[in-house]
Amino acid sequence: MHALRASIEALEPRRFRGRVTAVNGLMIEAMGPADALELGARATAQTRHGDISCEVVGFRGDHALMMPFGPLDGVHAGARMEIDPEGPYVRPSSAWLGRVIDAFGKPVDNGGPLLPGLHPYPLRGRPPAPHARARVGARMDTGVRAINTFTQICKGQRMGVFAGSGVGKSVLMSMLAQNADCDVAVIGLIGERGREVKEFIDDVLGPEGMKRTVVVVATSDEPALSRRQAAQLTLTVSEYFRDQGKHVLCLMDSVTRFAMAQREIGLAAGEPPTTRGYTPSVFNELPRLLERAGPGRRTDGRTEGAITGIFTVLVDGDDHNEPIADATRGILDGHIVMERAIAERGRFPAINILKSISRTMPGCCNDDEIELIRNARRALSDYADMEELIRLGAYARGSNAGVDRAIELHDPLEAFLGQNKEEATSLDDGFQRLAEILGDNNSLSNEA
Structure with missing residues (x-):
């Protein structure tokens, strides 16, 4: 049985051939067997400068439109095309x-x-x-x-x-x-x-x-x-x-x-x-x-x-x-x-x-982590809403408790989000550091 299988695998697959009819810009037009020249089929154009691999990307009438994987140098009308029977694998x-x-x-x-x-x-x-x-x-x-x-x-x-x-x-x-x-x-x-x-x-x-x-x-x-x-x-x-x-x-x-x-x-x-x-x-x-x-x-x-x-x-x-x-x-x-x-x-x-x-959150987080993320996002959002006034010095501290806290947390959160490319932080360490930044108001921080 092994000998039979080896003999079958050694057989040369059936070869389909066609020819180049025109070259237009980046595209080669070719004719060949209709059952072999299907969309996505691979073929090789044989030229004086060597073989050029192509792929069928469309049709114009009964002509296949092929795009080459390399330069078109040497392709001429009548050049022989050999069509790959196995496809792109x-x-x-x-x-x-x-x-x-x-x-x-x-x-x-x-x-x-x-x-x-x-x-x-x-x-x-x-x-x-x-x-x-x-x-x-x-x-x-x-x-x-x-x-x-x-x-x-x-x-x-x-x-x-x-x-x-x-x-x-x-x-x-x-x-x-x-x-x-x-x-x-x-x-x-x-x-x-x-x-x-x-x-x-x-x-x-x-x-x-x-x-x-x-x-x-x-x-x-x-x-x-x-x-x-x-x-x-x-x-x-x-x-x-x-x-x-x-x-x-x-x-x-x-x-x-x-x-x-x-x-x-x-x-x-x-x-x-x-x-x-x-x-x-x-x-x-x-x-x-x-x-x-x-x-x-x-x-x-x-x-x-x-x-x-x-x-x-x-x-x-x-x-x-x-x-x-x-x-x-x-x-x-x-x-x-x-x-x-x-x-x-x-x-x-x-x-x-x-x-x-x-889109997999919050399903992959526990309740404490969800609360931690929500509080951090709220602080980032509050700061973003008032950032222009804060930078101009037009915001008066004490007028909004949420914004006051966002200002307090802004620099620590920015430092947390920044990271050197050689540095790595695990999931648990990341949440622990975020809890420390947000302080005792978060249950995860209290548990730690």
Whole structure:
């Protein structure tokens, strides 16, 4: 039986062939067998300069529209196309831990070849059915005080980090990668600057952090298809480890660059632009990607692992209601908002607690913690309401007891929310420090 199986696996799969009929901008038009040239199919254009991988992204009449994964140099009318019969799959394995891979699952870290797994995983995987999915698990210790106390994240939850450029979201992601309590971390660097990739791997993760991590990289100079596929591969690798029963932390920086890549693909395929130039397919692909994170299936009383997803959203012009931010916020289970004004004051991470929310709270907190969070938020809100008058010296102390207390607590709370990137604070220590700041009025402080 083993010999028969080996013989079958050794057989050359049936090959489908077509030919290039035209090249228009970034798009290749080709003809071939209709049953092989389906949407999402992969093909290779054979040229004098080498083979060019392509993906079918649309149709014009009976011609397939293909977008290349690389430069179009050497493509000519009549060039032969070889269509991949298997489709876009990868075979992840535990040997991928500690490695840096590209959008195709190929190593880019000079660490030698990757050992493939036994089972193929589709790049465009489907999430578990809603009725078969487990509930989100216990809360996760992120090591970041502001998140651990005010916007707690549970295992299997999906959170967004919304920030403009230069506000510190990448540093926050590095803190989560270093300190979060998880079995495996899968990090997708989508459209990042090439210079920062090496720095992130060497300086942030280091050899110890890489032991539990797979990094998927597609830099900003790579084609749109590669940037989109790197995001899909990040979720595919996460799904593999989830199926092994692991708690996976999936960090993606950023969803906005995934959306920009899909916009570029859609416009090249002839889609009409909508709000700010984004095509309809962008808003179709976003939930397909983000819904893949979350709890695993629950069968026979046993739960698979979970994917806790943290996705950064680069808000255009610091407008937190721009199309991608607005669409993503409606899909995710909470959002952490970072603001430029806070960063300019020198407080990092620059999280605006009043604008951030976790939809799993207060279900993951006990009564004392809920009261503690409520009191701290009230103090922050009272100060924000009167901040302009306070800074001008126009507020008279004694006119409002709540504002007086907010002024008293403002500096200690700001110091609590600030945190060096090398520092980590546990869940319990974070609540204990918050209780000490708020004083004896809180029951948690009294218990301590």
